[in-house]
Amino acid sequence: MSTSPTWASRLKGRSELGVALLLGAVGVVVLVDAIALVTPYSQSDPVGPKTLPYIIAGLLLACAVLLAVNVLRGGQGEAEGGEDVDLSHPADWKTILPLVGAFVANILLIDWAGWVVSGTILFWGSAWALGSRHYVRDGLISVALSVLTFYGFYLGLGIPLPAGLLEGIL
Amino acid sequence: MDVFSSLMDGFATALTPMNLLYAVIGVILGSAVGVLPGLGPAMTIALLLPVTYVLEPTSAFIMFAGIYYGGMYGGSTTSILLNTPGESSSVVTAIEGNRMAKAGRAAQALATAAIGSFVAGTIGTALLAVFAPIVVEFAVSLGSPSYFAIMVLALLAVTAVLGSSRLRGFASLGLGLAIGLVGMDSVTGQRRLTFGQPLLADGLDIVVVAVAIFAVGEALWVAAHMRRTPLYVIPVGRPWMGKQDWKRSWKPWLRGTAFGFPFGALPAGGAEIPTFLSYVTEKRLSKHPEEFGKGAIEGVAGPEAANNAAAAGTMTPLLALGLPTNATAAVMLAAFVQFGIQPGPLLFANEGPLVWALIASLFIGNFLLLLINLPLAPMWAKILQLPRPYLYAGILFFATLGAYSVNLQAFDLLLLLVLGALGFMMRRFGLPVLPLILGVILGPRIEGQLRKSLQLSAGDPAGLLSEPIAVVIYIILAIILMWPLLFKLYRRNRPAPLLSANATRGNEPTDVARGTVSHGSHRADGKSKGDAGDDGDGGDGNG
Secondary structure, X not given: OOOOOOHHHHHOOOOOHHHHHHHHHHHHHHHHHHHHOOOOOOOOOOOOOOHHHHHHHHHHHHHHHHHHHHHHOOOOOOOOOOOOEOOOOOOOHHHHHHHHHHHHHHHHHHXXXXXXXXXXXXXXXXXXXXXXXXXXXXXXXXXXXXXXXHHHHHHHHOOOOOOHHHOOOO | OHHHHHHHHHHHHHOOHHHHHHHHHHHHHHHHHHHOOOOOHHHHHHHHHHHHOOOOHHHHHHHHHHHHHHHHHHHHHHHHHOOOOOOHHHHHHHHHHHHHHHHHHHHHHHHHXXXXXXXXXXXXXXXXXXXXXXXXHHHOXXXXXXXXXXXXHHHHHHHHHOOOOHHHHHHHHHHHHHHHHOEEOOOOOOEEOOOOOHHHOOOOOHHHHHHHHHHHHHHHHHHHOEOOOOOOOOOOOOOOOOHHHHHHHHHHHHHHHHHHHHHHHOOOOOOHHHHHHHHHHHHHHOOOHHHOOOXXXXXXXXXXXXXXXXXXXXXXXXXXXXOOOOHHXXXXXXXXXXXXXXXXXXXXXXXXXXXXXXXXXXXXXXXXXXXXXXXXXXXXXXXXXXOHHHHHHHHHHHHHHHHHHHHOOHHHHHHHHHHHXXXXXXXXXXXXXXXXXXXXXXXXXXHHHHHHHHHHOOOOHHHHHOOHHHHHHHHHHHHHHHHHHHHHHHHHHOOOOOOOOOOOOOOHHHHHHHHHOOOOOOOOOOOOHHHHHHHHHHHHOOO
């Protein structure tokens, strides 16, 4: 069994092993965290805060091992289809990376520059990443959405989204 | 009689102009997100949670009810007009519905779906109104051991029954339970999985988790595999049906309802199984079996009714036991908690007016759907043409807004991204999403009931078996988990053809469905050898 195919060739195209690895890692983290909890035995709470984490860690580790075995035996998870999903081409990282970039920019900017600025960047950047090339129209929609939601949340719901750089103007 | 008068009070509450307005908003919003790819009722309600915080709980739930039914309806519109169903429960509708649309009978397909949904939804809601109080009466006598057992059953059954790979379902469940652990332990105040990060001490907000998994994960996943050729949407006018269509539709509607409601009401409910059962039944009973596969109206009428009746059925365990069995119900449970309302059997006693207004608004929502959607069908077809960059940029925009507005901290957005990446990975490798969401929401409740049960028995595990209901449930659970194994043994001993009339009743139709429908989303049992071993492990955890 271990003689003919080398490990390298067995691992090829088995990216799903990464899932097993993740499950295992989460299982270990849950386990370690639970062991670190210090709880004196108490009559009123015989189960304690450790029991469920132990069970969950066990479940995760078992799934990790079984999934690894399953994948090495040729099992494969079925990628999810959908209305707008075309599984015939491989993952398109040229779309995802700018998209994540726009998202991260929003996280970094929201507290400092405010929602109107960061939200505009988020929508415009996402639309661009997803292939829209109507720069002006996209920009107008982005600004309109951000400003409308800002006022909608502030006036309608009493939730003050950060104004940031535009403080005093808005 | 008592039910009737309570329900009338409910109607009185739900029919005030403001609440009626929220019902209309809910129905329209629900249909729109149901029609649009990438969005669903569960995610919409999750996104609206922070926004509805300022509303009266009753108004909020009336709107949620509209979204719930509207989403179901919108999903079927998409699957009829496009050939790629968004939700697993509309897979069956797509088979015949899309063929009908291609043959120029889109109007009739939409009409039978809409009217069938109305009939099934109305009967289903009536059954809910009758049965929920009965379940409550029975449920108030249950103690923690029974609740613990029921929740474990729901969690494991949903994981084991739905989806194509049990192993991957349990992996998803484990991740969800782990996410549910994060934060301060409610009994001892110990911090679990917070890694010294004070922002994690309160646990992960369910809005953030749900929005991340449903919306961000979906947007990233679609971005990676964006369909570059625009989809062809079959143009449609106003839905209508001829005399012949009515004649062929009404029986499937009623049969579909009969399949849908009980399955929805079971703790391991879901709309997939009843829609398949309904399809198979209609195919067998039809006077025009040759039309199946080419656009038979019975094949749309039955499954659509089953789908909506199941949606109504799902409300029974949610309202009577506080037990969600699908994603939308799970998010609604989170909404109850947000409003400080404790779901469960005491809900009817403590929040009677709200519950009855909610049930009344399900009736109203159903009626509004019929009223609004028949004339608006051409508009929904247009919505499908929305440029995809805007659609998915918009989803990300509102996901961010919804998650941020919960606590107004950028840290939540970081969580959103990380969990969104998890959602992406789950879609890539076929891990079902539902077990994760249920794990996050039910995990802490299960732990609470477990601790209460063992507190009563002073730590003796036998305390878990101290109530007869609990014992019965564990037996059912064992059967569900062992089923693939038993079935394999059965088949080994009797290699009879599956379609023969003497195959076991419970299993036969699913197998037929599996043979008929090549959609692959329903290979429930024993696909891989690794799965069977895993089940025992999941079961061990409870004993």
